Amino acid sequence: MATPKLNPLYKFQFEKAQDAFVLLYPEGMITLNGSAGEIIQMVNGQRDVDTIISELVAKFPDVEGIDKDIHEFLDHAHEKKWIKYVE
Amino acid sequence: MSSKPVLKTDVKNPLWLLAELTYDCPLHCPYCSNPVQMSERKDECDTETWKKVLSEAREMGAVQLGFSGGEPLLRKDLEALVAHASELGFYTNLITSGIGLTEKRIKGLKEAGLDHIQLSFQAANADENDLIGNKRHSFEQKLAVAKLVKQYDYPMVLNFCLTRQNIDKIADVLALSCELGGDFVELATVQYYGWAYLNRDHLLPTKEQLVAAEATVNRFRDTQGDDEPKFIFVTPDYYETRPKACMNGWATTFLTVTPDGSALPCHSAKILPLTFPNVKESSLEKIWHEDFSFNKFRGLDWLPSPCRDCDEKEKDFGGCRCQAFMLTGDMHKTDPVCDKSPDHYLIQAAIAKSKQPRENLFYRDPKTDIPVHLIQE
Numbered sequence: 213m214a215t216p217k218l219n220p221l222y223k224f225q226f227e228k229a230q231d232a233f234v235l236l237y238p239e240g241m242i243t244l245n246g247s248a249g250e251i252i253q254m255v256n257g258q259r260d261v262d263t264i265i266s267e268l269v270a271k272f273p274d275v276e277g278i279d280k281d282i283h284e285f286l287d288h289a290h291e292k293k294w295i296k297y298v299e
Numbered sequence: 300m301s302s303k304p305v306l307k308t309d310v311k312n313p314l315w316l317l318a319e320l321t322y323d324c325p326l327h328c329p330y331c332s333n334p335v336q337m338s339e340r341k342d343e344c345d346t347e348t349w350k351k352v353l354s355e356a357r358e359m360g361a362v363q364l365g366f367s368g369g370e371p372l373l374r375k376d377l378e379a380l381v382a383h384a385s386e387l388g389f390y391t392n393l394i395t396s397g398i399g400l401t402e403k404r405i406k407g408l409k410e411a412g413l414d415h416i417q418l419s420f421q422a423a424n425a426d427e428n429d430l431i432g433n434k435r436h437s438f439e440q441k442l443a444v445a446k447l448v449k450q451y452d453y454p455m456v457l458n459f460c461l462t463r464q465n466i467d468k469i470a471d472v473l474a475l476s477c478e479l480g481g482d483f484v485e486l487a488t489v490q491y492y493g494w495a496y497l498n499r500d501h502l503l504p505t506k507e508q509l510v511a512a513e514a515t516v517n518r519f520r521d522t523q524g525d526d527e528p529k530f531i532f533v534t535p536d537y538y539e540t541r542p543k544a545c546m547n548g549w550a551t552t553f554l555t556v557t558p559d560g561s562a563l564p565c566h567s568a569k570i571l572p573l574t575f576p577n578v579k580e581s582s583l584e585k586i587w588h589e590d591f592s593f594n595k596f597r598g599l600d601w602l603p604s605p606c607r608d609c610d611e612k613e614k615d616f617g618g619c620r621c622q623a624f625m626l627t628g629d630m631h632k633t634d635p636v637c638d639k640s641p642d643h644y645l646i647q648a649a650i651a652k653s654k655q656p657r658e659n660l661f662y663r664d665p666k667t668d669i670p671v672h673l674i675q676e
Contacts, residue, residue: 220454227360237415238414239456240363
């Protein structure tokens with residue numbers, strides 16, 4: 213099972229001024245929406261995708277189709293090179 | 300047209316702080332954007348003043364911080380300032396020539412929490428690089444620094460300033476960037492401010508050079524591997540027909556503090572006939588929201604004709620105030636880069652004039668004796 217980690221080019225943190233999680237990189241910033249922030253927060257090079265999904269399902273039991281959203285976002289994040297998959 | 304006072308609540312706080320720690324620099328590049336009349340080292344802000352500035356900017360929500368200059372490594376307190384900024388939660392960028400970046404310092408900066416190093420090159424070979432910066436052996440020092448930056452796991456941005464002198468060898472620049480393993484590479488055709496404006500007739504590439512260079516970069520991008528650098532090509536706006544949205548709009552996003560503590564909405568604004576406040580005398584909060592000069596070109600109400608009635612005014616906000624001032628003598632005018640501006644002929648005249656430079660090329664050096672008529676022009 214694939215295990216994502218943050219691309220070391222990016223730094224992930226919560227920004228009070230944006231009231232959002234952000235990805236910081238050389239001279240730039242990506243502001244993440246609420247669900248993107250929750251997902252990236254789980255990405256640590258340890259949890260595999262299934263674990264991320266099950267933990268987020270437990271945290272947000274009322275959200276329908278959360279697994280599809282997570283897969284879609286991770287694909288997007290991978291394409292943007294925000295995350296990499298651990299070998 | 301009377302301008303509406305800008306209410307504090309209308310104004311977003313800055314996201315970006317550029318801390319120009321010193322104007323001193325071991326290199327003397329004629330394309331430097333620093334002002335031709337530079338303040339002296341004795342007037343520089345001390346460590347405590349810089350720490351206060353960083354704390355206040357972070358409190359306002361600024362998150363990107365550039366340590367720049369001149370050469371910021373010439374400040375012995377750089378590590379202390381990086382450590383302070385890092386504790387505050389800034390993303391810290393060191394913008395450097397690499398000269399003086401020893402392994403001891405690169406390690407110390409890592410421990411202090413520095414996030415990223417941007418390393419400049421003047422060309423992709425030793426002879427031209429050392430000639431443009433007017434410093435022998437600088438190329439080999441930069442190569443060594445690039446290796447150290449990677450060795451210490453920093454994200455590395457390489458910056459090449461392109462001019463008439465080096466733009467034809469852009470293929471070598473692309474190859475060197477890949478060899479050094481840059482993450483991002485800025486291929487920045489020089490913008491004409493400060494020393495670069497003084498030397499514009501020598502530096503401005505021809506349209507043909509520019510088109511050829513951009514085509515080379517595009518061809519290279521098409522064949523690039525996934526792990527190779529991302530190239531960012533910046534065209535000089537003299538060949539555009541619309542102005543750049545300078546600084547994302549005056550005093551909306553960026554805040555520069557110069558070595559002597561002047562707070563500016565952009566790093567070039569000191570040339571304008573405005574008085575700018577000093578961080579030694581006032582808080583950033585007060586400066587950003589209340590200062591006359593910061594409010595002067597905020598929003599769209601101040602726009603002149605033809606911008607006022609232009610459907611693109613929200614894209615470029617009338618362009619660059621410094622460029623309008625340098626070319627027309629009036630900072631309130633439309634940036635003459637725009638071909639809707641009645642002053643656009645000035646840009647075309649500048650391009651024509653650059654084909655046969657009449658003045659000498661001046662290396663960036665505070666001791667350079669520059670004829671007064673060139674400064675006042």
